[in-house]
Amino acid sequence: MSNYGSFLHLSKPASMMTAQASSTPTPLNIIIHPQSLFSILDHTLRRNEGQERVIGTLLGQRSEDGTEIEIRSAFAVPHIESAAQVEIDMEYHKTMYNLYHKANPKEILVGWYATSLELNAFSALIQNFYSSVSDGTYPYPAVHLTMQVDPSSDISIKTYISTNVGVLPDKISESCLFVPVPNELRYAESERSGLELVASAKNNESRETSIISDIANLEKSIEEVISMLDRVSAYVASVQDGTSPGNAAIGKFLLSNLSLAPKIDPDELEKLFNSHLQDILLVVYLSNTIKTQMQLFNSLKRTAVIS
């Protein structure tokens, strides 16, 4: 609206632009969705022979104030790296990004990943591309995620953003300062069951698990609860014996949880339960009747057609 009343147009001076860019809030926390990590690992497994690390684009969301970045998914970008130079298929990145964006309009470019912990001149080069004005995350800094996937060591995940503090002007394109940013793993409630299923295979030698039925799942949960209760009561017993030292904080915690148990009038409870149970039984009865009817009808139809 202000454009209508104004006849004077001033382009912002360059110095103001940089001032503004540096005043954009830097991310303080990075949230990683497990799915993106699995994508990265999958990419690692599919790397070309002799390739030391693979890189790819990270997609996600940025919180409104820009202090929190969520990494939600990732895709691979082919690249060739040698001692002297690095070549990234930027065309690939752009087309893939467009395709991804079409299917997930909410997810935008937030950064890139590499599967080695090393930060070198090439990292800076790529980082500068990802945070560039034209196709990058500008004015927000791009996130760089490094993941150690060397089979001989533990997996570790580090996240960085870059700033151009103290950078030599003549080497601006290949240097930058990587600032580590804390990251945490988070997932939506709805992903929990999926992740849990995946995690249940982690101690199997075959690395395989099958989808279990609801009732089996219930059994598993109950067994888990019972074992936890056993553990707690064993601990409490040992404190009472004096074999292990008591901890006031744990005691308070247990007490406050115990007081959460509801106190309900038994008659009332009985009534509630019975009415609920009757509802369920009625529904089961209904569904069974319908099912039987269907089967009967189907057989009748069959004999009618045959005769």
Place this chain on the structure above:
Amino acid sequence: MAFPVTVLPELTTPVYSVVIDSGVLLKLTRHTSEAFPATVCGLILGLDANSVLQLTHAFPFPPSEGSGASGNDDASAPRSKANVRYQADMIRLLKEVNIEANPVGYYISSYLGGFFNQALVDNLVALQAANPNSIVLVHDVTRSSQSSVSLKAYRLSAQFLATNKSSGGKFSSEAVVKNNLTYVDILEELPVSIKNSHLGTALLHHLDSPTFATKGDPTSFISTSALAPNFDSLDLSIDPYLEKSVEFLLESVDDYYSEQGTFNYFQRQLGREQSKIQQWIQKTRSENTLRERANLPTVSEEDWQKHFKLPTEPSRLDNLLISAQIDQYCKQIEEYSSVVSSKMFAVQNSLDIHN
């Protein structure tokens, strides 16, 4: 209900089970549950080897443009023009990063298991014609959020395909009975298992290990580990689920009834026409004897076809699908109630001890 499965000639290496890569599972569950309550779908890529179908990659289809113009946009999604192009583009790009560029089916989200419809069958017929080992993965979002993941892999049974072929997509009663097709075996289910890569296993161990820094409150004893056990399945809120299931079940029964009405109408119509034809044949017969006496050319009794047209039989496919849907709802209710009633008794007992 075990009919001998007639292996189709083109089905050279039939697959008997499905192995899903953990990354694919996460991707698929997230896409479907984020889009909930809209039903969405996507493509799955993979390989079939040694009668096992390995799903190694999946990507979602973009939401159809101008949704709302036609009520059921996603019905034919995997075969819509825009998606076919999208799929081709995507596969071309994925090939470059060494991902198996071999579509083996698609996944859909479902709400309380209501996925038996014409679109599903059409899609599968098209897919299985191209690749007999194609499957559809059905992810029931509502059930997954309640307890464990509910993911099923299906493909059309050999009986169904044979019926479709022999009746030319018409599904006459005769073809249905001849091919031994009942509503319970429209789809055959394939066992699904999940497989982690070695690196995936390492990652999971890392996430579960205490070295993985979590920013939990040190004074809290609630586990902040990313893989803390989940006790959602112990939840006791049962009414909404049961209520919706029954609602859908009754809706299906209504559908069934109206479908039955159409069929009854056809049968009445058929009977009426047939009695008319009988009358006509009687009449020509008597006329023919008169004509013979008068030395006039006789009219063939087979000529009734010129004068009458028998009503065409409505396709039995709707009936089969609705029946299958009802069966599915009933099964779900049974499964669910078995879980719920055991939970109820457990709680009742434990509260009895308390009081």
